[in-house]
Amino acid sequence: MDQLRTDIASRDRGGPAQPLLAVRDLVKHFGGRRAWGGAKAGARRGAVRAVDGVSFDVAKGETLGIVGESGCGKSTVARLIMQIIAADAGEVVFDGEAVGTRALDLTTYRREVQMVFQDSYASLNPRLTVEDTVAFGPRVHGLARRAAIARAHDLISRVGLDPARFAARYPHELSGGQRQRVNIARALALQPRLLILDEAVSALDKSIEAQVLNLLVDLKAAFGLTYMFISHDLNVVRFMSDRVMVMYLGKVAEVGACDVILRDPRHPYTAALLASMPSMDPDRRTTEAPLFGDPPNPIDPPSGCRFHTRCKLAAPVCAATAPPLADIGAAHRVACLMATPGSGHPQAAPEAA
Amino acid sequence: MAVVTDLGHAPALPARRIGRGYWAGVGRRLMRDPVAVIAAIVILTIVLGAILAPWLGLADPYRGSMLRRLRPVGDALYRLGSDELGRDMLTRLVYGGRLSLLMGLMPVVLAFVAGSTIGILAGFVGGRLNTLIMRTVDVFYAFPSVLLAIALSGALGAGILNAIVSLTIVFTPQVTRIAESVTTQIRTRDYVEAARVSGAGPLAIIRVHVLGNVLGPIFVYATSLISVSMILASGLSFLGLGSKPPEPEWGLMLNTLRTAIYVQPVVAALPGAMIFITSISFNLLSDGLRSAMEVK
Secondary structure, three states: OHHHHHHHHHOOOOOOOOOOEEEEEEEEEEOOEEOOOOOOOOOEEOOEEEEEEEEEEEOOOOEEEEEOOOOOOHHHHHHHHOOOOOOOEEEEEEOOEEOOOOOOOHHHHHHHEEEEOOOOOOOOOOOOOHHHHHHHHHHHOOOOHHHHHHHHHHHHHHOOOOHHHHOOOOHHHOOHHHHHHHHHHHHHOOOOOEEEEEOOOOOOOHHHHHHHHHHHHHHHHHHOOEEEEEOOOHHHHHHHOOEEEEEEOOEEEEEEEHHHHHHOOOOHHHHHHHHOOOOOOHHHOOOOOOOOOOOOOOOOOOOOOOOOOOOOOOOHHHHHOOOOOEEOOOOOEEOOHHHOOOOOOOOOOOOOO | OOOOOOOOOOOOOOOOOOOOOHHHHHHHHHHOOHHHHHHHHHHHHHHHHHHHHHHOOOOOOOOOOOOOOOOOOOOOOOOOOEOOOOOEHHHHHHHHHHHHHHHHHHHHHHHHHHHHHHHHHHHHHOHHHHHHHHHHHHHHHOOOHHHHHHHHHHHHOOOHHHHHHHHHHHHHHHHHHHHHHHHHHHHOOHHHHHHHHOOOOHHHHHHHHHHHHHHHHHHHHHHHHHHHHHHHHHHHHHOOOOOOOOOOOHHHHHHHOHHHOOOOHHHHHHHHHHHHHHHHHHHHHHHHHHHHOOOO
């Protein structure tokens, strides 16, 4: 284990201060037609603006939680980082090197970053045994079959399954929690430094979910991993994350330290999400839905601040001006006009002289 | 690191079996299906008979007798009667299996190979190549398969080889379409994406993740084509586009015996019965295979 840990640590390049992953102005629009001429030639009309200019960093060794409603672009961000789909614009920088350049080609990059998918069943090939699934990645990267199987057995036991009982099984012979453990083992088989967990525990029963979360915490410490933890469940994100990024309709609404954001949310959307968490205290029941309606259509997102159509504190200026992601201190950043001094919102501070 | 202990809620499994692979399971389920087993036995009997025909102690399939023409079934000399040239029907039916099975199976085997290759390529690559291939396939679908087979055979000329070629051309688009649709489904599965994420090239993904999940359904579809192929092949021979007299072939025999239908209706119907029994056996086996392969 220690040997593996040193091996992972030895690949560090930029030192602890350099972000492991830096995402800059990532854009992905799906579908739509390219305009033929005119001022907007080349731009797409009627496209779903799934991710629309997202930037963030993931520091080495931290867990960044990403939350948001269905359709806010969380999973698209994950797929863009994994290079499963190509971004329309923006760049992904891994440990100081832009992905896809000569310094960091895709094959090398894919050893460093791995992903666990939400659907534990769909992400396992029904015709492969557990050991073959886990050993597939290392074999693709040139490890001999015998060594790959040995590593698979090691990882299967690391994720809490007995290789003697489980290595030769097929996915349909496993429970949901066991399958997700296999998926985690498969992702770890290439000894990545960054693990993206895309709703990795959302489909599990609550008791199994807790076990898998504990396993993830243990593995992170054991291998010195960095996590990007995507979920719609704020309780789970609170348990896992050091920092939280809240997304709304393809944009970052708020990002900052987990305890700060959950204690003192500055974006009305984050506040609404927090209010939507069921309270354990019977005297503090949620009596009124904090948010109404569905998110607006991402084909034609609202002007200005995208949240203004559902925001209780919206002012006329919100429909006109898109809020920048403003730094409000202590690495806490908010895209809300109320937090931007001099923005024109009645509750914003006057512009600093 | 403390290893989290096994949670022990695996579905209850019977004691570890030997050969627990997927195909072993399919074979086990197939053996439990009486209809499929009977169909398999019938096919095996016909195939073995056709292969071993010269060593079964049968009469000469080409030697006729002008004196003993169109004998009825149950005749002392000809157990299944004799045809319009006085040749032994039993012999000719057994020997006929050779050409009939060849012309029934070969086009399906060739179409399986060609159609799977083209279809998996189209499904896996997607995009414009897919459009190009699948629209070309659609052109073939514009013609009824019987008409297409006759037209191609007619254009290529009579003969067994040409009949096989034309039937292969008839079946390839159908197999291609199945292969394409199954592959397109598999391609977007998470496990294929996970394989791509682990840095695997397209060839490794196709070999490990696509073929294993795609060939089964295509194979089942192909077995269901065998009966169609046999009937079409017999039809071509009946029309004189396949095998030529005096070769024993069921379709051709049906044709030459059709004038005898009022004299010896049972004898005249025998080649048709063979075509019917063989093709329905292939269909029943294919059905059994389909249900045996359906696991979660």
